[in-house]
Each structure stands twice: as C-alpha cells, then as structure tokens.
Amino acid sequence: MTNGYDILIIGGGPAGLAAAIAARDAGCASILVVERDCELGGILNQCIHNGFGLITFDEELTGPEYAARFEELARAGGIDFMLDTMVIDISADKVVTAVSRTSGMVRIRAKAIILAMGCRERPRGSLNIPGYRPAGIYSAGTAQRLVNIEGFMPGREVVILGSGDIGLIMARRMTLEGAHVACVAELMPYSGGLKRNIVQCLDDFGIPLLLSHTVVRIEGKKRVEAVIIAEVDGRGKPIPGTETAYPCDTLLLSVGLIPENELSLSAGIGLSPVTRGPVVNEVLETSVEGIFAAGNVLHVHDLVDYVSQEAAAAGRNAAAYARGVLAGSAGAVPLTAEDGIRYTVPQTIDPVRMPEELIVRFRVDNVYEDRSVSVYFDGKRMQHRKRSILAPGEMEQVKLKKGDLVASPDLKEIVFKLEEA
Amino acid sequence: MDAFDVVIIGAGVSGAACARELSKRKLRIGVLEREEDVCCGTSKANSAIVHAGFDAEPGTLMAELDVRGVELMGGLCADLDVDLDNIGSLVVCTAEEDLPKLEELLARGRKNGVEPLTIIYGDELRALEPNIADGARAALWAPSACIVNPFQLTWALAENARVNGVEFFFNTEVIGIAQDDGLWTISTTRGGFAARAVVNAAGVYADALHNMVSADTLEIIPRRGQYLVLDTAAGRHVSHTVFQLPTKYGKGVLVTPTTAGNLLVGPTAEDIADKEATDTTAAGLAEVLAKSVLSVKDIPFHETITSFSGLRAHRKEHDFLIGELPDAPGFVDCAAIESPGLTAAPAIGEMVAGIVDGILGPEMRGDFVPARRGIPAVEWACDEDWEALIAEDAAYGHVVCRCRKVTEAQIVAAIRSPLGARSLDGIKRRTEACMGRCQAGFCTSKIMDILDRELADLAYAEITKAGPGSELLVGRDKELGGGGLL
Incomplete structure (x- = not known):
C-alpha cells in the first residue's frame, strides 16, 4: 500500500482534469489522477471537430485543444498522474487497487475519491437488431477513433442508427473523408442530439434524418451488405410494409451512452436507475462518504463545458472533505422529477450545507414546446420559467438559491416538473 | 499432392476431438477447415452444456456417447485446462398434467445410467433456485450436469492435436472427394490432399461430403437455435442450467450461467433450408423472450449484450451417424452431431479413432503429450x-x-x-x-x-473480424476520394 493521497481521481478525461485542477486550486496539495489510456484528455482526443469551450473559454475549440488547455493547467504542478493504469477495485474504505505494466498491482489509500470514469456506448446487441453479425458494425465512437486516431476508414457506404451527438458528428466526418452516408435513422420522433449538430452535420451535407425509423435487419454474413430500415409506430414497433433496404458496408450506432459504474458498484455505491450513475447530494458525494462523482459517469452530458463545471465543483468539495472542513450533512431534502422531467442531479440537497447558489441539472423525456419548468417546495411553486422548446438531447439546468431553501423550514421535498406555460 | 494417413474435414469440436485422439497414434493427420480458425460453426454457437444424459433415447448412439462423454469430460478439461463448472441442471415442469413426463424423463435417465437423478418439488426447488418461475411445480434435478467453455474446449483439443503433430489447413474448403486405388483424393480451394482414411466432421455440410462418396444419401437439416446473452451483471440470476420440460406448446428454452459468467437464454429450434443462415430473426428473439419466463422469473433482459444463432446438424432419424461407409471404405462419417454433441465430443473422438484403428491399424506413439495449459484469465x-x-x-x-x-x-x-x-x-x-x-x-x-x-x-x-471477407477497414483516411466538400 502506498502512503496515499488526499484525493484520488479515477479518470483523466475532461471531468477528472477539471476536478483535479479545482481541488488543487482549493488548496489540496496531494492529488493523484489515474488514467487507463496512454494520454490524458479521454474521448476529447478523438473529437477533432470544433464546438468545445464556448462557455468555458468563450471561444470555439476542437476536442484535443480543449483537453490540452486543461492538461496544461493540470501539469502546472501539484498533481500526480498514473497513465496506462486501470483501476480494478474501489473499496468502501477508499482503498483503490490499480494495475499497470510499469507499476504492477498497486493499492492506494485516499481520503477522498472522485469518480470520473466517463461512459460507454450502447452496443448493437442490447438492441436485439435481428440479422447477421458481420464486420462493419461499429459504435460511432469506435469509428471515430479508427478515423481520427488510427487514420483508417471503417467503411464506404454508411448507414447510421441513432441520432446521438457522436453519430451526427460521424455522419459529417465520414462524409468529409469521402464515404457516403445514406441516412441517419432515429427510433424516436425526435433527435437525441443537439440541434446545432443536426444543422451542421446532417442538414449542411444533405444527409436525411429519418425520425421514427429503425434498423430491423442486418444483411451480410462476412461484412455488412445492407440494412433494412422500417418506420415505427408510436410505441417504437416496426410497421410492416414500410421496410426499405439500404445497401451499405457499414452500420454506425449512436444509440445511447451508459455511465461506466462497474467500479462504483464494487465500492457499494448506490446508482440511479434513470441516470445509471451514482445518486449524489448537493456536494456531488455518492452514497459512500468521501467518494464523489462528476461528468459522464454521473449522468451523460452533451456539452463538455458543463462536465468541466460539474467536475470543478466535485473537486472543490472533495478538497474540503479531505481537509476535514466539509460540514457534515444536517439532513437531505429529496429532489423529485415529475411530469416530463426524467431526473435531476443532484438527487438530494442539504439546505444548510449547499452553496449560495446550486445548479441542478436535468433532462426532459420528450420534445416540448412552450412549457414552463417549475420548481415546488412542498407544494409551493418557487420557480416557473417559460421555455419555448425543451428536448431530451439538451441537458437543462435550474439554479436554486440557498436563501430560498433555508427560508422554507421543515422542507420535505423539492419537485421539478413541466407545466403549461 | 500432400499425402496423409488421415484427413479430417472440419475443425469444430468433433473434428478437433477426433484429431487429438488420432494424434495418439503414429499417423500423419491433416485437418481441413473452410473457415479461418477452429470453432467457427456449430461449436461456437450452442448452449455450452455438458448434458447429464437423461434426454437421449436409450439404445441410441446419442445416449451412449452422451454418458461416455460425461465420464471423459472432467479429466479431459483438467488435462487441457478448459473451464468446466459442475453446476447441475434442472428440468422444470410448469403444468400439473406434465408431471408424468418428468417421471418418464427420470426413468429414461436411469436407464441411460445417469446418477444421481431425482425429482424435487415446490419449496425444495425454490430453495435450490430462488428465481425459478412461480408456476414451476417440480423439476428433474441432475447434479452431474456441467457447463463448459465450448471455445476453449475446441481450441484446446485442436491445439493439443497440433502439438502432437496434426497439421491444420484453414481457409481450405473441400470441393470434391474421390477414391482411387484405395487412396482418397480431396480437392479443395487450396489444392489437393491425399489420404488413406477420411473423417467427415463437416457439421451441417457433412451430408454434402457424404453424398460425394456414397449412393446411400444423407440429409442434414440445419436446425437453427437463437440465443440472447446477458452481461455478467445478470450471470448469477440462476445458478443451475434450467431447462423446460417440453409442453403441448412445444420445446422450451433454457436459462443458464456460462463459464464466462454471463447468462445465456435460448435456443429456438427452427428447421431451415439455408446452411449459412446463422442470422437471428425478430420472431426468434421474441420467442426466446416469451418462453424463458415460463421457467425463470425476472430475467433482467435490459442487461442483454448480444444475440446469436447456431445451426444444429440435425437429421430426421435424430441420432448421431458415426461409422465407416459400407460403400466407401476408408471414409468415416462423423455426422449429424447435434445436441448433445458438445458433451459427447470426447467420446466421439474415442469412437472415431477406434474406427480408424480398424481401417489403418496404426501403432500407438510413446511420446503423446496429453496436457496443455490455457491462457490464465x-x-x-x-x-x-x-x-x-x-x-x-x-x-x-x-x-x-x-x-x-x-x-x-x-x-x-x-x-x-x-x-x-x-x-x-x-x-x-x-x-x-x-x-x-x-x-x-x-x-x-x-x-x-x-x-x-x-x-x-x-x-x-x-485485419478481419473473422477471416477473409470480413475486413474491418476499407482503407486509409482520404483514400476513398469523393468527398471534396471542403
């Protein structure tokens, strides 16, 4: 067992780096970031398109540029890194076991741990798409790595299933590299991606987006030869007679991201069935004291700027915890998501311990026009903000003021819901 | 032309078991495989069960080789470092009126020599397998049943055969067989091979090879089985192999842990015409989902990570066909190896080697290497x-x-x-x-x-996913031309 660190951060992507920098800036001098890949920056390294940093830096950067700015700050001192190192276990008493080629198996004790492991892409198998299992079926992120890091094209004639952001980005990327993208099929009647990506990646290149459509069959035994796409009804069931064959050699999937929490489970951390990330309180602490979470491991984000913000908060809180100055929780008020809102992060708030202003992030379950996001304190409406459009692909946020909560004695529940505007 | 004592056609588990068993003899042995690797057909896509032996009709070759396979499997897997878990199996009966059929199965098992074998009821069943469906009345409990890693088993048999001198030829598809002056000549997509004896272990294509040399024709009907595989997070949902007693609604599906810690649910049983149709279908996957809940409750299907199909090499007589062809001396069928073929594989190897002994009368070697180490996981x-x-x-x-x-x-x-x-x-x-x-x-x-x-x-x-034609890439960036949108 090594002597240990005040804070150990699992994952050196955007969340881990932002958390490390914020923790150091908050006065923590003993920080270790453990990263499984050979370099810092995580998935940003393969996101060579622009659109990152508009909020954080007020300018448009590529993924590697955004990552590099954080890496430079992190490398400025006070933070240790272990690269090419895979964490294999976290114990509830905060001993992290990791393996690497250079260090072998190491056990490191930490006063606080920040989970920043990110997420993985949902694979084809989880969709039960019938047909063969040939080469040429890739998750969009795998294809992105092949094209942008390895420098190789996974296909010529492409169909994309799912309109998540990586799928949209890859529609443009494959087109720019000379492939032909026949269409993007989306099961839902709305896109799962950002509006700006639909415009910039599909519309600008004349790539059709087929809403309420899905792949019902994959043809080709060795390599994909065609996919059959059908329209679906209101319950997502394919409508017989609407099948169209798209000859292609490649099917890219962008059908959802899943927070990677297998390690969290090993520490006994409670997960939300909705976000599939840890349940956290106002300081982004999980159900295990001293273990915090931020970024896509907590809930899937669409903008890295928000990952950085959230992770910085986790970093500051973990630093306070490690120094022993984070107040104990005096009680947790649950946040309940209702009527069109799928979840909130955090899921509980201690009014006494919360900062003066706390950002609560959430997603809606459908596309809504002209609705209001309402916040109720024990049945009393405290906020009612009109929104012209809300979509599942765009994360939303509401700010809660400490003063409001403190001024509501014996607060039992905070409800988030959509209402008529 | 390369001349061999024995050419085995097919590097599935049967072919590999034959190859290893024959490699104990002083023979030059070649294995021809159409695919790029061992274990690319039925051997890679099945239930991965070592069946206790109560299912096969007494007196059939299936029954005999199943029971003999169970006897051999433990020692073989120890020698070859193959994952084998003795978890036991349950055949669940969900309808009162089917209880006599469970008794029949018990009697059949006893006749086949399967021990121990008992019927357990209600609370005892639920204590053994808590996630058994609420409708389950009783089950045939066979503690000797095991699960095995079929990829490892096939590969280990083949690798051990290789270490003992057997030569393997991949991407080598047989296109013709003829006998001339007691010597078999086998034409393939990669040239000709000569052999004194031929073992036909070609899975669903065994009939095609058989019919090249014999007037007494054979028909193998691919019987497709579709499966779902669930993540290891669901791997402990049941702790035994849970079969269903066939009902008036047809043959059931099984739910079982795998040696890799996953949960396997399936298979369907569809007789199809196309020997290449290892595809899954919407109807087949729906059937697996619907049937599985009859015997096991609350299966966490949201943990599904993939689905697959395998083709059983079925013939209508529903028994293995192993033996030298009367009208083609030196040509040995190892055909119609459907379930419990994986279980029987060690016994099939033994039997086929005995037949080849009768044809070629080889000497045994003194330097056979019986064991190998797998890759530590x-x-x-x-x-x-x-x-x-x-x-x-x-x-x-x-x-x-x-x-x-x-x-x-x-x-x-x-x-x-x-x-x-x-x-x-x-x-x-x-x-x-x-x-x-x-x-x-x-x-x-x-x-x-x-x-x-x-x-x-x-x-x-x-680099391919699974051999020629399944290349993962189409070229370097910029090589495709077109584009030009910048």
Missing part, C-alpha cells in the same frame, strides 16, 4: 495470482479489454500459441476480450494494434 484470478502473473510478464498489468479485464499478455498469448488467433473473433473466443458489455467498442482498435504488431504477414488494413 486475470478476470477470475485473485489479486495474489494476478500479481504473480505480472511479475512473470509485465504485460499482464496492461488491461486492454476493460469489460472482461483481458490483458495484453493474454492477447499476445492467444496470437502466439499453436493455432494462434489471426482475427478479432479469434482473440475473442480465446480470451473473452470483446465479449463484455461494450461489445468491443473500446478495445477493437487496441486489439488491432496488437494483431498488427504480432503478425508480420498481416497489414493493419487487412
């Missing part, structure tokens, strides 16, 4: 064992497949071993890399890097 190792592996080879510290915790050392071993992997699927079957919940999303390019580095004759862009 860190996923299941305790920390001390993993540390010891890292001390031996630092590459055991480099995790490449995060979901199944497969290290670079394991992948390199899979490539460098005799009959090493040359494709992504080859790596997958040998190491379980790519078999986890991300289904190769993260490790594809990393494994390609290792294949590229290890195999001097294979360029990066030529």
Whole structure:
C-alpha cells in the first residue's frame, strides 16, 4: 500500500482534469489522477471537430485543444498522474487497487475519491437488431477513433442508427473523408442530439434524418451488405410494409451512452436507475462518504463545458472533505422529477450545507414546446420559467438559491416538473 | 499432392476431438477447415452444456456417447485446462398434467445410467433456485450436469492435436472427394490432399461430403437455435442450467450461467433450408423472450449484450451417424452431431479413432503429450495470482479489454500459441476480450494494434473480424476520394 493521497481521481478525461485542477486550486496539495489510456484528455482526443469551450473559454475549440488547455493547467504542478493504469477495485474504505505494466498491482489509500470514469456506448446487441453479425458494425465512437486516431476508414457506404451527438458528428466526418452516408435513422420522433449538430452535420451535407425509423435487419454474413430500415409506430414497433433496404458496408450506432459504474458498484455505491450513475447530494458525494462523482459517469452530458463545471465543483468539495472542513450533512431534502422531467442531479440537497447558489441539472423525456419548468417546495411553486422548446438531447439546468431553501423550514421535498406555460 | 494417413474435414469440436485422439497414434493427420480458425460453426454457437444424459433415447448412439462423454469430460478439461463448472441442471415442469413426463424423463435417465437423478418439488426447488418461475411445480434435478467453455474446449483439443503433430489447413474448403486405388483424393480451394482414411466432421455440410462418396444419401437439416446473452451483471440470476420440460406448446428454452459468467437464454429450434443462415430473426428473439419466463422469473433482459444463432446438424432419424461407409471404405462419417454433441465430443473422438484403428491399424506413439495449459484469465484470478502473473510478464498489468479485464499478455498469448488467433473473433473466443458489455467498442482498435504488431504477414488494413471477407477497414483516411466538400 502506498502512503496515499488526499484525493484520488479515477479518470483523466475532461471531468477528472477539471476536478483535479479545482481541488488543487482549493488548496489540496496531494492529488493523484489515474488514467487507463496512454494520454490524458479521454474521448476529447478523438473529437477533432470544433464546438468545445464556448462557455468555458468563450471561444470555439476542437476536442484535443480543449483537453490540452486543461492538461496544461493540470501539469502546472501539484498533481500526480498514473497513465496506462486501470483501476480494478474501489473499496468502501477508499482503498483503490490499480494495475499497470510499469507499476504492477498497486493499492492506494485516499481520503477522498472522485469518480470520473466517463461512459460507454450502447452496443448493437442490447438492441436485439435481428440479422447477421458481420464486420462493419461499429459504435460511432469506435469509428471515430479508427478515423481520427488510427487514420483508417471503417467503411464506404454508411448507414447510421441513432441520432446521438457522436453519430451526427460521424455522419459529417465520414462524409468529409469521402464515404457516403445514406441516412441517419432515429427510433424516436425526435433527435437525441443537439440541434446545432443536426444543422451542421446532417442538414449542411444533405444527409436525411429519418425520425421514427429503425434498423430491423442486418444483411451480410462476412461484412455488412445492407440494412433494412422500417418506420415505427408510436410505441417504437416496426410497421410492416414500410421496410426499405439500404445497401451499405457499414452500420454506425449512436444509440445511447451508459455511465461506466462497474467500479462504483464494487465500492457499494448506490446508482440511479434513470441516470445509471451514482445518486449524489448537493456536494456531488455518492452514497459512500468521501467518494464523489462528476461528468459522464454521473449522468451523460452533451456539452463538455458543463462536465468541466460539474467536475470543478466535485473537486472543490472533495478538497474540503479531505481537509476535514466539509460540514457534515444536517439532513437531505429529496429532489423529485415529475411530469416530463426524467431526473435531476443532484438527487438530494442539504439546505444548510449547499452553496449560495446550486445548479441542478436535468433532462426532459420528450420534445416540448412552450412549457414552463417549475420548481415546488412542498407544494409551493418557487420557480416557473417559460421555455419555448425543451428536448431530451439538451441537458437543462435550474439554479436554486440557498436563501430560498433555508427560508422554507421543515422542507420535505423539492419537485421539478413541466407545466403549461 | 500432400499425402496423409488421415484427413479430417472440419475443425469444430468433433473434428478437433477426433484429431487429438488420432494424434495418439503414429499417423500423419491433416485437418481441413473452410473457415479461418477452429470453432467457427456449430461449436461456437450452442448452449455450452455438458448434458447429464437423461434426454437421449436409450439404445441410441446419442445416449451412449452422451454418458461416455460425461465420464471423459472432467479429466479431459483438467488435462487441457478448459473451464468446466459442475453446476447441475434442472428440468422444470410448469403444468400439473406434465408431471408424468418428468417421471418418464427420470426413468429414461436411469436407464441411460445417469446418477444421481431425482425429482424435487415446490419449496425444495425454490430453495435450490430462488428465481425459478412461480408456476414451476417440480423439476428433474441432475447434479452431474456441467457447463463448459465450448471455445476453449475446441481450441484446446485442436491445439493439443497440433502439438502432437496434426497439421491444420484453414481457409481450405473441400470441393470434391474421390477414391482411387484405395487412396482418397480431396480437392479443395487450396489444392489437393491425399489420404488413406477420411473423417467427415463437416457439421451441417457433412451430408454434402457424404453424398460425394456414397449412393446411400444423407440429409442434414440445419436446425437453427437463437440465443440472447446477458452481461455478467445478470450471470448469477440462476445458478443451475434450467431447462423446460417440453409442453403441448412445444420445446422450451433454457436459462443458464456460462463459464464466462454471463447468462445465456435460448435456443429456438427452427428447421431451415439455408446452411449459412446463422442470422437471428425478430420472431426468434421474441420467442426466446416469451418462453424463458415460463421457467425463470425476472430475467433482467435490459442487461442483454448480444444475440446469436447456431445451426444444429440435425437429421430426421435424430441420432448421431458415426461409422465407416459400407460403400466407401476408408471414409468415416462423423455426422449429424447435434445436441448433445458438445458433451459427447470426447467420446466421439474415442469412437472415431477406434474406427480408424480398424481401417489403418496404426501403432500407438510413446511420446503423446496429453496436457496443455490455457491462457490464465486475470478476470477470475485473485489479486495474489494476478500479481504473480505480472511479475512473470509485465504485460499482464496492461488491461486492454476493460469489460472482461483481458490483458495484453493474454492477447499476445492467444496470437502466439499453436493455432494462434489471426482475427478479432479469434482473440475473442480465446480470451473473452470483446465479449463484455461494450461489445468491443473500446478495445477493437487496441486489439488491432496488437494483431498488427504480432503478425508480420498481416497489414493493419487487412485485419478481419473473422477471416477473409470480413475486413474491418476499407482503407486509409482520404483514400476513398469523393468527398471534396471542403
């Protein structure tokens, strides 16, 4: 067992780096970031398109540029890194076991741990798409790595299933590299991606987006030869007679991201069935004291700027915890998501311990026009903000003021819901 | 033309078992395989069960070789370092009126010599298997049933045969067989082979080969079985292999843990015409879902990570067909090996070798190597064992497949071993890399890097998923032309 660190951060992507920098800036001098890949920056390294940093830096950067700015700050001192190192276990008493080629198996004790492991892409198998299992079926992120890091094209004639952001980005990327993208099929009647990506990646290149459509069959035994796409009804069931064959050699999937929490489970951390990330309180602490979470491991984000913000908060809180100055929780008020809102992060708030202003992030379950996001304190409406459009692909946020909560004695529940505007 | 004493056609589990058994003799043996690797047909896509032996009709070859296979399997898996778990099986009866059929099955099992075998009821059944469906009345409990890793078993048999001198020819499809002056000549897509004896272990294509040499024709009907595979998070949902007693609504599906810690649910049973149709269908997958809940409740299907189909080599007589053809001396069928073919494989090898002994009368060798070591899997190792592996080879510290915790050392071993992997699927079957919940999303390019580095004759862009025609890439960036949109 090594002597240990005040804070150990699992994952050196955007969340881990932002958390490390914020923790150091908050006065923590003993920080270790453990990263499984050979370099810092995580998935940003393969996101060579622009659109990152508009909020954080007020300018448009590529993924590697955004990552590099954080890496430079992190490398400025006070933070240790272990690269090419895979964490294999976290114990509830905060001993992290990791393996690497250079260090072998190491056990490191930490006063606080920040989970920043990110997420993985949902694979084809989880969709039960019938047909063969040939080469040429890739998750969009795998294809992105092949094209942008390895420098190789996974296909010529492409169909994309799912309109998540990586799928949209890859529609443009494959087109720019000379492939032909026949269409993007989306099961839902709305896109799962950002509006700006639909415009910039599909519309600008004349790539059709087929809403309420899905792949019902994959043809080709060795390599994909065609996919059959059908329209679906209101319950997502394919409508017989609407099948169209798209000859292609490649099917890219962008059908959802899943927070990677297998390690969290090993520490006994409670997960939300909705976000599939840890349940956290106002300081982004999980159900295990001293273990915090931020970024896509907590809930899937669409903008890295928000990952950085959230992770910085986790970093500051973990630093306070490690120094022993984070107040104990005096009680947790649950946040309940209702009527069109799928979840909130955090899921509980201690009014006494919360900062003066706390950002609560959430997603809606459908596309809504002209609705209001309402916040109720024990049945009393405290906020009612009109929104012209809300979509599942765009994360939303509401700010809660400490003063409001403190001024509501014996607060039992905070409800988030959509209402008529 | 290369001349052999014995040519075995097919490198599935039957062919591999025959090859290993025959390699104990002083014979020159060749194995011809259409695919790029061993274990590419039925052997890779089945229930992976070592059946206790109560199912087969007494007096059939199936019954005999099933029971003999069970006897041999434990020692064989120990010798060859193959994962075998003795978890026992339950045949669940869900309808009162079917209880006599359960009794029949018990009687049949006893006649086949399966011991121990008992029927358990209600509370006892639920205590043994808490997630059994509420409608379950009773079950036939066969503690001797096991699950086995079919990829490892086939590969280990073949590798051990290779170490003992058997020569393997992959991507080699047989297109003709003829006998001339007591010698068989086999034409393939990669030239001709001559042999004094031929073993036909060609799976669903065994009939095509059989009919090349015999007037007494054989028909193999591919009987497709579709399965769902659930993540290891669901792997302990049941702790035994749970079969269903056939009902008036038809044959049921099984729910079982696998040796890799997943949960396997299936199969369907559809007689089809196309011997290449290893595809899944919407109807088939729906049937698996619907039937499985009859015997096991609350299966967490949201943990499904993949689905697949396998083709059983069925014939209407529903029995194995093993023997020298009367009208084609020296040609030995090892055909119609459907369930319990995996269980019977060691016994099939033994039987076929005995038949070849009768034809060629070979001497036994004194230097047969009976055992081999598999690739240590860190996923299941305790920390001390993993540390010891890292001390031996630092590459055991480099995790490449995060979901199944497969290290670079394991992948390199899979490539460098005799009959090493040359494709992504080859790596997958040998190491379980790519078999986890991300289904190769993260490790594809990393494994390609290792294949590229290890195999001097294979360029990066030529790396395949499963042999020629399944290339993963189409070229370098910018090579496709077109585009021009910037």
